[in-house]
Amino acid sequence: MKRILLAALVVAGLVTPISTAAAAVGYPGLAAAFDNVGVSTADQPGAADLDGSGHSLIAEDLAAAGWAPGRTVTVDEAPLALPAYSPGAPDNVVAAGQRIEGGFSGAALSFLVTSTGTASAGTGTIEYADGHVQDFQLGAPDWYFGPGDRMTVSFPRWNTPSGPNAFSAKLYTVSVPLDPGSPATAVTLPTIGPGAALHVFALGVRPAAGPWVGTWAAATDDGLAAGPWTERTLRMVEHTSLGGSQVRVRLDNAYDPGPLVVGHATVAVRQAGATPVSTPVTLTFGGQPEAGLPAGGQAVSDALPFAVPADADLLVSLYLKGTVTNAPAHSVGLQDMYTTADGTGDHTADAGGFPSAGTFGFWTILSGIDVADAGTAGSVVAFGDSITDGYSSTPNTNSRWPNFLARRLLARGPDSAPGVVDEGIAGNRILQDAFSGFPDGRTAGVSGLARLGHDLISRPGARTAIVLEGINDINSDASADAVIAGLKQIATELHAAHIRVLAATLTPIKGCSCSNDAHLAARDQVNTFIRTSTGVFDGWVDFDAAVRDPADPEAMLPVYDSGDHLHPGDAGYRAMAEAVPLDAL
DSSP states (O other): OHHHHHHHHHHTTSOOOOOOOOOOOOOHHHHHHOOBOOEEOTTOGGGOOSSSSSOBEEHHHHHHTTOOTTOEEEETTEEEEOOOOOTTSOOBEEOBSOEEEEEEOSSEEEEEEEEESSOEEEEEEEEETTSOEEEEEEEEOBTTTSOSTTEEEEEEEEEETTEEEEEEEEEEEEEEEOOTTSOEEEEEOOBOOTTOEEEEEEEEEEOOOTTOEEEEEOOOOBSOOSOOEEEEEEEEEEEOSSOEEEEEEEEEOTTOSSOEEEEEEEEEEEEETTEESSOOEEEOBTTBSOEEEOTTOEEEOOOEEEEEOTTOEEEEEEEEEEEEOOOOEESOOOSOEEEOOTTOOOOTTOOTTOOOOEEEOOEESEEEEEEESSOSOOEEEEEESHHHHTTTSOTTSOOSHHHHHHHHHHHHOTTTOOEEEEEEOTTOOSSSOSSOSSOOSOOSOSOHHHHHIIIIITSTTEEEEEEEOOHHHHHTTOOHHHHHHHHHHHHHHHHHTTOEEEEEOOOOOTTOTTOOHHHHHHHHHHHHHHHHOOSSOSEEEOHHHHHEETTEEEEEOGGGBOSSSSSBOHHHHHHHHHTSOGGGO
16 A cells, blocks of 8 residues: 555655565455555545545655555465555555455465454455465554554554644554465455455565574563664574574564664573674674564564574674664663663674673564574463563573473473464553553563464464463453453464363462462462363463462462562472473473
8 A cells, every 4th residue: 555655755856765685475466356445645645535434644754664666564474565656646545345366386375454434344355275274364443543553564654635644654564374284375355344444555474484483482562662772783682492503583673663773683692691603793683684574563684693502691683773763672681781882883793792881681673583494393482461471480481381381391392382472461451552662661562362363373383372361461450251252262262273272270379469369269260261172272281280379379470470479480480381281282
């Protein structure tokens, strides 16, 4: 959509397209179906009418967010090709049963969409080469009134018939798992009833994981790291779960209202502090050392032959080109990271003598590291809240329960061990956002349901999820029934994506200042459901039994308690990892 009018800006010299690493396939059948003009320049509001009332997106705002025409924007691992059309030409299709032909082979089909009038949804179909047909649901919140937690990108204004006005206009990405047994050959869009319109701007396919397996990851819990940073290098420490002979990294600009540029990125095995074992090696993006990330977009580096050791520290260094005002962050790093001073430029390739001007304790922009040639066991995704995030564990020791689990798996058999990636967010809840999706200073993330696709389903090689969520919902007075319904929905969505689900019982909370008798009862009800339900999950992990006090089952055993009666300490996290039935993975 946006690509359309942005093309005029490029031609006029007002926008310089940012380099992109991902390769995308355009789908002419979608472009041929375009029947609505949704983007106008600020001085020509009458050239477009997205919602039937004379309102449209503003080309200059799209350009400012990095959504340039003709570029590829990667969202949740799916490259979305943004074709450049002429100003005033249709740039999106209003879903009404149109059939789009193409070759759609991969893990999931991704749609860049929004709704006008009100939120909309409907049932479409996917046709496969072997003749079978799959129904799927496609919908989106309203482009203005819809929530920020599921958005891909937001723009600060809309064009009205009389010109631009402040207005948060949003676009969303919706992914639909594909049947891996046969390539898809055509997609029929849903027909939406009266009163709403579902606009489709782009279509892409998230590729199958192939040989790639996640060895480390961190989820974005807010959209405002401690910027602004200007011409500086960040050197961050990541602890691997699994080794491999090739490596790639994922850079993520989720929730950021503006674009950013990583001018150079390197990887090295860590010796100590900010010092690598040997000279860091350059990572490339589409063959280039520079990666431009639009607002809400990602970049995945090219495969790099590199010996990644298991259960070891890597150093990923990012040179931030220009000024970065906002950047997505994972705030509970529990690890010292290193930064140069502003204005010092590119030090990503420095070996000895990295000019550190200080340390910080969160991950930013970097959201994942994958390895290849690591076997075929895939990865286990630990999905949860602060207990999965390792809160209250000893910093710089990698003593989270997913770290201990990874070591158990390696000890059993390094050649058959899966990767283990930690997608915990401190304070996270299943049902309710603690972060709006806009930079607001809160650091507990969007809801578990809202982040499921971004943080779990789209992770390469994800085979099994261990879900430990719900205690923050309960401590915020959500009912046990509501938490159980949320867990069921998580299981349904993960099964649709061909991912196994192990539900984890909620650990004890008696004595925590955040809890009361009603919360204790709700926790017990949720745990009873997890232990006794059939057909919902593929198994369960009894973290509650692993750390509770036999003499007082509502409380944590003191030797496992960090002291706040909510979070385990190192010994408690080790006990949790020991409770995971490895054969269930």
